[in-house]
Amino acid sequence: MANKIRVATTSLAGCFGCHMSFLDIDERMLQLAEVVEFDRSPLTDIEHCTDCDIGLIEGGVCNSENVHVLREFRKNCKILVAVGACAINGGLPALRNHIPLEECLNESYIEGIGVENPKIPSDIELPLLLNQVHPIHEVVKIDYFLPGCPPSADVFWKFLTDLIEGREPSLPYELVHYD
Amino acid sequence: MSKTITIDGKVIPFEEGQTIMDAAMAAGIYIPHLCHQPEFTPHGSCKLCTVKVNGRNCSACTFPAMDGQDVLSETEELINDRRKITQMLFVEGNHLCPGCEKTGNCQLQAVGYHLNMLDNHFPLFYPDREVDASHPDVMLDQNRCILCTLCVRASQQEDGKNVFAISGRGIDKHLIANAESGLLKDTDLDATDRAAHICPTGAILVKRTGYQVPIGQRIYDHKEIDQVSLETEHLQHGE
Structure with missing residues (x-):
């Protein structure tokens, strides 16, 4: 195939569980590789997106870097997909939305049990945390959503094969889970 | 005729x-x-x-x-319309299914599945809500309450008690427990009451029962809510 479909993936405020679940398509990855080429992704170590057909975003937005990465994906991907509970509603990281940021940092780096050399990290290389964790549809336009924690390998497979074969992607009942 | x-x-x-x-x-x-x-x-x-x-x-x-x-x-x-209503119910509360004991047995979730709801569409509120774990056998997590009043009605109409009520208006509307302290432990609620079991979401849960059935083998994991209903x-x- 001359022009392969270009796919980029990233994990923002996520746990990489969605990426692991994607890899659970197992040997079907070989089939996928015949028609798909990976651009920026933890699977390739390419650092920045170029023009892509599909961008898969795992995780919500919790810091300034997440915002930049998400905007880079939106700019470069024709189709942007929210993958998993955290991208869709903030998920587990959004539990901190009910606690002021300063209290979170104090608990983690100053007053927490077993903290040695208490100090809130302030290296300029570190992205600044946002006050709250946000689902990605609050920051950029999202074209499709794959719910689940994580979405099963079959969800990835169904969605990508639908798109690749030119069908409007859809998930049947048994593939829709929020847990 | x-x-x-x-x-x-x-x-x-x-x-x-x-x-x-x-x-x-x-x-x-x-x-x-x-x-x-x-x-x-x-x-x-x-x-x-x-x-x-x-x-x-x-x-x-x-x-x-x-x-x-x-x-x-x-x-x-x-x-x-129903999908939009369900999305509004989701964004109004804190419905984080992966961490909820009720997942798979939850009617709110099951309606979402039934309507093929894949996203929340609206911005999320992340409201600050109370959790009342004071009762020895029953847990009340306001984060998941959709104000359906089924617990209010079940307590009055089936249990012959008056454990729950709705208080406040608009965005401040919330479920209350009928006790001077406002705590569930000071009400006459029992874990065997219908009111403790009727919640369509995970707002009222009977303690120590949440994981008796593993995730993946629960009511709506394989059966649609229309059939179950x-x-x-x-x-x-x-x-």
């Missing part, structure tokens, strides 16, 4: 005093609902059962069936 209404073109009989929901359930037609259980006085608050009756939107659970009504339920417009609620409603 018996009286009939038409739901999506299907003629179904009803008896005097039945609501559209009653008639539909008796005829094996599922209309999505969360705040309704046939044994309790209908409340009409969740609006999921909105149907078009002779051209007007009505709540099927509260609207009386009348001879010759033309009812539309499974139209694209109403299905889209017609099998279980219709029987209870029955004769």
